[in-house]
Amino acid sequence: MNDLRHITSDELATFLVENGEKKFRLGQIEDWLWKKGAQNFDEMRNISTDLKKKLQGNFTFFNTQIETMVQSQDGTAKFIFLLHDGQRIEGVLIPTETRVTACISSQVGCALRCSFCATGTMGFIRNLHFTEIFDQFILMNRKSQELYNQTITNIVYMGMGEPLMNYENVMRSIDLLTSPKGQGLSPSRITLSTVGISMGIRRLADDGFKPDLALSLHCADEVKRRRLMPVTEHQTFEMLQDSLQYFHQKTGKRITIEYLLLKNWNDSVNDAKRLFHFCRPIPVKINLIEYNSTDSGFERSPEEHVRQFVDFLESKNLIVNIRHSRGQDIAAACGQLVKGK
Numbered sequence: 001m002n003d004l005r006h007i008t009s010d011e012l013a014t015f016l017v018e019n020g021e022k023k024f025r026l027g028q029i030e031d032w033l034w035k036k037g038a039q040n041f042d043e044m045r046n047i048s049t050d051l052k053k054k055l056q057g058n059f060t061f062f063n064t065q066i067e068t069m070v071q072s073q074d075g076t077a078k079f080i081f082l083l084h085d086g087q088r089i090e091g092v093l094i095p096t097e098t099r100v101t102a103c104i105s106s107q108v109g110c111a112l113r114c115s116f117c118a119t120g121t122m123g124f125i126r127n128l129h130f131t132e133i134f135d136q137f138i139l140m141n142r143k144s145q146e147l148y149n150q151t152i153t154n155i156v157y158m159g160m161g162e163p164l165m166n167y168e169n170v171m172r173s174i175d176l177l178t179s180p181k182g183q184g185l186s187p188s189r190i191t192l193s194t195v196g197i198s199m200g201i202r203r204l205a206d207d208g209f210k211p212d213l214a215l216s217l218h219c220a221d222e223v224k225r226r227r228l229m230p231v232t233e234h235q236t237f238e239m240l241q242d243s244l245q246y247f248h249q250k251t252g253k254r255i256t257i258e259y260l261l262l263k264n265w266n267d268s269v270n271d272a273k274r275l276f277h278f279c280r281p282i283p284v285k286i287n288l289i290e291y292n293s294t295d296s297g298f299e300r301s302p303e304e305h306v307r308q309f310v311d312f313l314e315s316k317n318l319i320v321n322i323r324h325s326r327g328q329d330i331a332a333a334c335g336q337l338v339k340g341k
């Protein structure tokens, strides 16, 4: 049986008409699906038992469930979601005084195999359907109210997977999260993070993408970056920079450059200089990320290196933020998400 949410609005309308139902039922059902985030037929309270029966006889819900939730000493909560086919993915809620950020996954596993990231060790298993991306938000949003008395304010596509390798589902999930027919969130509260697939970045620009874009650069030396992130082998810095410039021209947006600081690997002042040169032609802000321990053998940069790195970039008038790690004690931090751990 098909998931009720996998058919189009037109298909649902046809189903209703064919089953002798009034047209306004369509709006009611869609409200339950996309505004109220119904996870099953029982939740749809104002739908008659008769219609529910007809729906149940023809459709199902491929449910996403919270299998476990663990909370860190710093308030961060990690969720393991069980998908309808038994696969697992992870999501994280990160509270601060003024916001709650939800970090969501776009794939089961990841094909990229970046050398510092635990998710890569799983390999790629499958793409998430847009409803499975949407479900993570709905389920965590409910928990966010219980845990922090606040709904989710921001969403980052920084969980498992490479969003641009699951382009269509990611875009449809963003549509549901932002459209008035869905969750009505402002696109400026959403960030998509990518390893930097030039074709995908261009496509975003052409498709009128409204959220923020973050690039996981991590190394501004083209050859060294390939060792760190083997997927970048087929793409030159020139292609990457061109696509970022194109994105900026089309959207007017500043791009966030994420840079993971690895001790004695990419954290010298020389590395900072290279980063400055990489960023020069593109309006950016830079987020320096603390390395979270995985089995990769890398180490976190010492404070002294970080300070010199930041000082150099700031002397060149770049906007630099340091992203301190959250939720490390529960392996919920960036790069630590790996199936069911």
Ligand code: SAH
Pocket (backbone or CB within 6 Å): 114, 116, 117, 118, 157, 158, 159, 160, 161, 162, 163, 193, 194, 195, 196, 215, 216, 258, 260, 289, 290, 291, 292, 293, 294, 334, 335, 336
């Ligand atoms: N594939 C996308 C989405 C994943 S986002 C991307 O590459 O952007 C997850 C972020 O955490 C990326 O910036 C990733 O490079 C970073 N990350 C991965 N492993 C990490 C680690 N061990 N410590 C800190 N950050 C890490």
